[in-house]
Each structure stands twice: as C-alpha cells, then as structure tokens.
Amino acid sequence: MSDGTNAQDEIAELRARSAPTRRATVPAMEERLYTPHKVLDHGFVRVIDYMGDDAAIVQAARVSYGAGTKHVSNDAGLINYLMRHWHSTPFEMCEIKLHVKLPVFVARQWIRHRTANVNEYSARYSILDREFYIPAPEQLAAQSTVNNQGRGAVLEGEEAARVLEMLKGDATRSYDHYEAMLSQEGQQGLARELARMNLPANIYTQWYWKIDLHNLFHFLRLRADKHAQYEIRVYAETICEIAKDWVPLAYAAFEDYRLNSVQFSGKAVEVLRRMLAGETVTQETSGMSKGEWREFEGVIHNGS
C-alpha cells in the first residue's frame, strides 16, 4: 500500500509510456497524470485517467439543444449558460479517475457522495500500513463555541502538547497491537477482518475514485466550502486545481455560479428589492428569523 520505491518506479514507468490517440486530450492533464499531489501529512491525490474536456461539454450540449444553441456565440458563453440554467447532463459527459490516499475519518465523509465509483483498499484482505494523520500544530483547534460542527481558536502550549501526545501514543500502541494480534509467530494470528477493528480513524486508507464532472462539482461545492472540515477541504482544494487545468471554462463557470454564488430565499429577494428601492429594512420588518437575517446580512455586507 505504501508509496515507497516500488511506487516511484511504477509512476515513472506509467509516465514514460505514450501512445497516439484520437480522443479528446488535455496537455495540462497529461502533465499531471500519475504524479501524486501531496495532501496532509501522508495523503495524496493523483490523476489516473480522464475523459473529455471543455469541448466535450459543448459537443454534448449541441446534440441536445441542436439549433437552439447556435445563438450562443462561443464555447465559454454556452458553458456559462448551461451552468447558470442548471443543465447538468452535458457536464456529466466528462469523467475523471483519481487515486486518493486519505485518513479513514475523511473517507467516511467522502463516501457519502454516492454517485461515484470507488475501489477502496480492503483491510479484510490485506494489512494496512503504519501511517496516521497527526494534525499540524496550526490545525489543532478548539471546539467552536458558536457552531456545533466548527473549530475555534488554535490550542496552545501544554494543552496542544497533551493532545499530540495522546494522538501519537494511541496510534502507535493501536498499531503495535494490530501487528501483535496478526502475527503468526508462535501463535495462530487473528483474522485480518477482526484485527482491523483496533485501528483508529486517523489511519490512512486509499482508493480509486471515479466521478463525472457534474457530480464532482457538487462534491467540490460542499467540500471546498469554507464550512467544510479542514481535513477534507484540502483534498477538495487540490482537486479544484486539477479541474481548473482539465476544464478551464467549466471550472470558471462553476466558480462564479456555484462556489462563489449565494442562494437567496423568496423572502430575502423581497427584502433586497425593498432595500434597492431605498427602504431601510431591519430583521423585525424583514419577515426573516434571526438566523436567516444574520446570514443575509453576512452576505450583503461582504462578510459571510
């Protein structure tokens, strides 16, 4: 499972091969192919394969909409139009396959996105490596006092040291015992499918993950969001960089119409119209709840 010398050789070999193809090809993705992009302390994302490009989106849209698309003068304009009007099927015509190494607690969030194909390393068949995610000091954050699922200030001094000691100590001991239970020296050796239950959620696993562009954008919108947990967000951000190279026009549209977009409720739109007409609106006169109003103000005052 490790990405040591053998893996280096395999990557070099894969990157060395080249064949002519008539398929849509993206030079910037060819450059990225097979090379692991580091994430967290031991994780990575690497592109194994891709299908389609910006032109493939346009090509599929023109099949669907035929003459209806002729008035959109160029590819960027058409892609923006499709994104703005929630035409998802042309984006489904692109596909990407990634090899990802990630802590188990991140994998558990990630797998909730059901519209992807996954081949995960099986700890029932094979033995996991001794690799654990230990947060960098600047990521060792306190529980947020305002948000049940958020982080507050960074821990400092002795508390930070205690936490790191516990995380490292428990990981080490759990893995030592995992090996001790599996060992067949002088004993039978516990079944792998049982021994794995002793391993903590910060151990690394890996998988092949294949997804179409529409569903990838949905994943990125949720996981590259600033409210996503840091440990999955860094993976999403790495994949954003990859997508930017792969389908630059679609990514730009995604950024404007999804990542940076804001959804206003019917009530909020009404308030907005009153404000633009010069009226002063307060939470009391807005018809919104306090929570909604706080979020609304965050958006229009550039905070959020």
Next chain:
Amino acid sequence: MSDGTNAQDEIAELRARSAPTRRATVPAMEERLYTPHKVLDHGFVRVIDYMGDDAAIVQAARVSYGAGTKHVSNDAGLINYLMRHWHSTPFEMCEIKLHVKLPVFVARQWIRHRTANVNEYSARYSILDREFYIPAPEQLAAQSTVNNQGRGAVLEGEEAARVLEMLKGDATRSYDHYEAMLSQEGQQGLARELARMNLPANIYTQWYWKIDLHNLFHFLRLRADKHAQYEIRVYAETICEIAKDWVPLAYAAFEDYRLNSVQFSGKAVEVLRRMLAGETVTQETSGMSKGEWREFEGVIHNGS
C-alpha cells in the same frame, strides 16, 4: 441532426486528429472512434470516447484486494475471478461514451437503465428529421401465441403489405402535418414543444450515452438476450462487438459468467444433485411449478 455531408466532414476531421497521451489506450478502439456502425434502417452506434482497458480493471482490483490478489497468476484469471464472484467495482473503473441514433420506442426501453449519463436531442428546442424505422420484411412478425411479449411467425403476403403501407403512410402524413403545424409561412407556427406530440414512436432520435463497464454489462445481459425485442437487441449486439475489442478479457468473462450463464434456484440445484446421483426426477417429484420445470428442462436439455 442528420448525418449527411456535414457529418461526414466532421467525422473525417475528428478521425484525422491525433495527440500523444499517457492514458490507457486500446488500438482497436482508436480504429473504431467516431465511425458510425449502422444499426436498423437509419440508426447507428459510434464510439465518442472511452476510459480504461482490461489492465485498468486489474489495476483497480489490486488496489482493493492488495496482497489478496497475488495468488491469481495472471490478468485473465483475476478478471474471471472478479466476474464469477460478483466483484463489480473494478469493472466500474472503465467508461465508454457512445453516440446512438435510434427509434423513439427503442429509446423508451433503453432509458429505463438509470445508471448512465444521457444527452438526448431535444424536440422542444429543435426540429426532428424525417426519418422513421420501417421494419424489414423478415422482421414483420405476428404476435406470439405463447408469450405476451414475444413474436411469432413472420407475416406474409397481403397482411405484410398492408402493415407496411400503414406504417409508411402514417409516418409520412404525421411528418407532413408536423411540418405544416411548425411552418411560419402565412401563419404563426405551432410551438415545437407541442408539434412533436404528433410524431409516432418509430421516428428516430439520437443521444450521447455514457456508462461504466459494469452497468454496460448489465444492460447487455438484458438487451443482447434472445428474449429482448429485436429492435433493441441489434443495438446491444453491435455494442457487444465494440466491448469485445475494448476489453477482450472482461468481455470473455462476461460471456461465460453472464450472457451464457444460467441461474439455478435452490430447488433446481437440489433436483440436479438427485439427477446426478442417478435418480429420475419428474415435474411432480421436483417441487417445481410447471413453468419452472419447463424452463429447467429447457436448460439441461440444451434447448432453453
């Protein structure tokens, strides 16, 4: 929408382009790319793109099963093993994108397979071409007298002539009226989204259809089956030929463990054991219903 002169030029242009790639590449598929393979009287299947090959299936399986797969000595053996034991995820790592032109009544069956990406030509936006499926004389079959969803003998003589006349006449008249309703000469012209309702189910539509290999095999098992309606089966058979070129090892395993396989119920397995032990079993002593017994006998006596 037609595949006339412009389409020929576009195909030639697409086929002429070539770029080096580090991705998995299958020469036999490169040869097929963009060329329409004729199906029925006006339909076709053409490969627009593909991702992965037999080696990609093996590569994904080895990520999942790690050391657990080392004992399977070669790729063919591993792929057979995966297919036999219903390990579907490695097959999901391959993907194919097809451009298909097909009659609407075939499209209606086809779309029931939900795990695919589809971009269909929209008759709301654009105008359909005057192209209808008219069965060849040897496909003009009578209703089966034993199977509610099957065909019996081929129609002959006057009856066949009457049927063809009705199909052709109604198609022509419907399309004439479709054009007449749409026309803006001397009148407003009916909305496209309404005019299309006059068109019969044998008019041709087209779509881009993208699916992973596992789900493609599921589609092919149902639609290349001899009980499938002829008009969809010929599409499935064409795609079988393509798949054979694309992933020869996986296709051979699919043929043996799916297409040509037989599912025996628990009761049937019991009867088989008794028969192999020399017992003579009849429907009455089998515990099976008459319908089951008939199907069982069909299989073991090479009929089916």
Next chain:
Amino acid sequence: MSDGTNAQDEIAELRARSAPTRRATVPAMEERLYTPHKVLDHGFVRVIDYMGDDAAIVQAARVSYGAGTKHVSNDAGLINYLMRHWHSTPFEMCEIKLHVKLPVFVARQWIRHRTANVNEYSARYSILDREFYIPAPEQLAAQSTVNNQGRGAVLEGEEAARVLEMLKGDATRSYDHYEAMLSQEGQQGLARELARMNLPANIYTQWYWKIDLHNLFHFLRLRADKHAQYEIRVYAETICEIAKDWVPLAYAAFEDYRLNSVQFSGKAVEVLRRMLAGETVTQETSGMSKGEWREFEGVIHNGS
C-alpha cells in the same frame, strides 16, 4: 388500463379499507389516498402510498446531528435550517408512491429524473387505450420568437382549427391502424411490440412512480417552474398541492428556499453590494454578459 367502471369499484374498495397502524400517519393524505386528481384532458395523479411526515424529517435529523440540533427551538425552525443549508438526507427519509396517467411526450421528459422507482404500463405486453392528449384552445401556442424552447401567443382562428384537426385526425387514424394491425380476425395480427411504433407521442400511458421527498422537491423545482413546459407543469402543480398536505412545514421551506429562491453568481453578489452601497451599476460596469444582466435585472426589478 382505462379508469372506467372497474377502476371506480377498485378505488371505492381500496378507500373503504382501514387498519390501525403505529406508523406516522397524515390525515390529509389519508383523505387523498387512491382518489385520482384530474390533470389535462385524460390524465390523473393519485396517491397510492406514503411514508413519513414532517416529524419523520426532524426525527432523522436529530439522529444525525444529535445534541447539535437542540438549540433550534422547534420543528419548523429545524426544517427551515436543514433546507437552507442543503442538508438533504433527512428529507430522503420520506417517500411517496403515485399512480400517474400522462401523455407519452410528458413521460419522456419526466423519466429523465433517474432517482425514482418506476413501473410503466408495457405496450409490449398489453394494448394501449384510445386516449390522446389534445390541447385545450388556450394552450395552442405559437413558437416563441425569443426562446427556442418556449411558447409565444395563442394561435387563433383558422390556424388553430387546422392544428386541432391535424392532431385529432392523425391520432384517430394512427389508432385505427394500430387496431387493424393487431387484429387477428382473418389475419395473423402484428406483434404488439411492433404495432405500438405507429402511435403518436400524445397517446396516454401510465405508471407507478415512487420517490423520496428530497428528489421529489428537486423534480418539482424544475417542473413546477414557469419555464417548464405547460403539459408537465400541471402535473407538478398537482403534486405540489399533495406535498403541501403531506409535509406542510417542509413544503413551506421548499417554497421559500427553492421554488421562490434566486441564485446569484459571485459577480452578481458583488454588483448587489455596490448597489446597496449607493453606486449606480450598468451592464457595462457590472462585469456580466448581456444575458446575465438581463436576468439579473429581471430578478431585482420584481420581474424575473
């Protein structure tokens, strides 16, 4: 397939039965059960079964978020919060099963929503009834001159009469020929799976359609939208009425945060902030394309 006398008896029988249950029960839905709600000229929607209610959404959310939901003081507040923050899984915990009778061209749009369970009447097995959708005079609209997929003014006078005559005449003739081809009097009779190809897209079909509330809302957002084709929108509007009875809190949240909501792109949000700060912004200084700007103005000036 028809909903004549037998169907009436069956409905009366189903409605007469009653049994005690410990499951979540919604009196207003019990009232609706099995009764067909008319749509278009021969279509209907009727509720066959439902699972869950507003409380089931809350119950599921509290499993997920545990103590994290305690601060939201009541069910309506929690449901609004979930909807606002795109927490979709609690809404997936409710399910509805509908029996729908609809024209084939509407069914073809509808089936594109893949996350539902469907049992459609099979014209391969059985014979379709002589029932066609013929638009009411006020729905006989011209092609829009500004929108490729829209309708313009209503057709009048002779043109309207001509269109109705063509639609009715072609439907009648196609069905007469359908029957003539199927007939086994004095001839073999064409297979049903072939004869159906002569039927136009305004013939009625029917299906059982089962979907969870999250995906139902997605369907309704697209199909109850004013840009949806009238013939599917009336089905969506009927289902909106049903959903309002079924899960009144969730429906209210859906209405505010989805149906009546507006998505502003990152660029549009920037412009809004400038406007609210008193700046006069024009299309030229907005950074938006003409199309975007037109849509943006439509929203903020109450047009949309």
Next chain:
Amino acid sequence: MSDGTNAQDEIAELRARSAPTRRATVPAMEERLYTPHKVLDHGFVRVIDYMGDDAAIVQAARVSYGAGTKHVSNDAGLINYLMRHWHSTPFEMCEIKLHVKLPVFVARQWIRHRTANVNEYSARYSILDREFYIPAPEQLAAQSTVNNQGRGAVLEGEEAARVLEMLKGDATRSYDHYEAMLSQEGQQGLARELARMNLPANIYTQWYWKIDLHNLFHFLRLRADKHAQYEIRVYAETICEIAKDWVPLAYAAFEDYRLNSVQFSGKAVEVLRRMLAGETVTQETSGMSKGEWREFEGVIHNGS
C-alpha cells in the same frame, strides 16, 4: 445516543400510538415497529417505518404487464415469476426504514451499498458514547490459511486472552483520551471533529437506513451469504427475519431464486449436460480452471 431510560420511554410512547390508515398494512410488522432487535453486544436493528406489502408488488406488476399477467393464477406464482425473470421494478415499490446501531467497521462495509438513504450520527456535531464491539470468545477466529478474506479456527487459551485484553485496553484508553481531549475543564477542549479521529473502528455508531425491497434483497444476498464477515452477517440475518414477516411471498421467492440459488457459467452448463447424459467429466476435460472446477464440484456435491 444511548438507548437507556429515555429511549425506553420514547419507544413505549411510539408503540402506544395508533391511527387508522387506508394504506397497505402488515400486522406482523406493526408488532415489530420501534422495538430494537439486539445484534452483537451493543447493536440493534429496529423497524421505524415500512411501505407496501406482497400485494403492492403484485399491484405494481399488473400496472406494467397488464393483461400479460392474467395467466399467472395467483400472487405467489406471479411473484415467483417476477423474481425468476429478474423483473426488479415491482419489488422497488416496497420500502423499509430501519434504525441500526453498529460498529464503525461494519458501517464502512454497509455504506458501500449506494442505493439507500442514510442519516448517520455525526461525530462532528455530537459526542459518541463509550460503547465498543468486543467479539465473543467463539468469534475470535484466526486468519484463514486458504482464504485471504476469511476466518479459520477459533483462537484459544492465552492467545485469545491476549487479543481480548488488547482490544479492551485500547478501546478504554482511546475513549479516555477522547474525553480528555474534549474536556473543557481547565482547558479549551479540542474540536469534536478532530477528537473523533482517536476512536477505533469497533466503536458503535448508528443510523437511519431506508431502502427499497429490490435493493434490500441485493444487500441481503451479499451480506447474509456465508462468505460475508460474521459481524455484518448477523445484521443481515436479523433483517431477513424482518423481511420474512413483511413480505412472506417475496421473501420465499428471494430465498429460492437468490439466497439458495447458484449461477452456472456457460462452461459449467455444458459440463452439466454432458454429466446428465452419462459422461464422466474431470477438471482436465471440463474446460474449467482449477478454481472454477473446485467451486463447481462443491455445488453439485452438496458441499459448496
């Protein structure tokens, strides 16, 4: 999260309520509703809701196949026919919602079935309870020497004692440290979303899980299989008992045509025909690989 006194009260309250309904109702399921069925040392399965029954499957099939189903004389016969011929959509018309408490390593296998709705307890929002799966002595099995993903003999004596000591000790220590890191007494307290990474895979989680009957059967076929890991198999077996009560006819068909069925490859069917014709076939003359032959012999000689 615990199911202590409050949970008992809640269950009693839920079970006490009753309302009349016109929906399909199954008395044996009413009896089961809300009561937890124990699985493993701290786990459970309880039915929260259900939709449909055997009659609902028949009802949906009759919509699809219309007159085509009239010749199947009764419900059991029709359901058997549907199951035998892979007609999956009528089974999708039934739905069940379960509340399941299960160890995380079991949850990780379970979630791979993507066609279900899930609301899992979130350790990002809330604090997990101190409850760990510790295998019973008779489940403490050695690694299989023939099967990479299987178990061999039960561990004995000192080895068993050592394993239990390690599992219990590590669980206790990990949880103590989890609490210590979270504690806000005299320190800030680590964020929940981080602290959870220290917890081992045998800690219990819980979720609401909702699935249609077709996909439930698929899950049960894989997880109630004797090759499935014991710790998930006991959940599947409990659900089998529930399904038997819920849809007795469909369950019987599932048992015969899926659970107890055997898939024979094209090659195996050929060999079978030769054997039934009196020929003696060996692996060498069968055309099968050694692995296939071993599995084939296992089936026909009642071993498997």
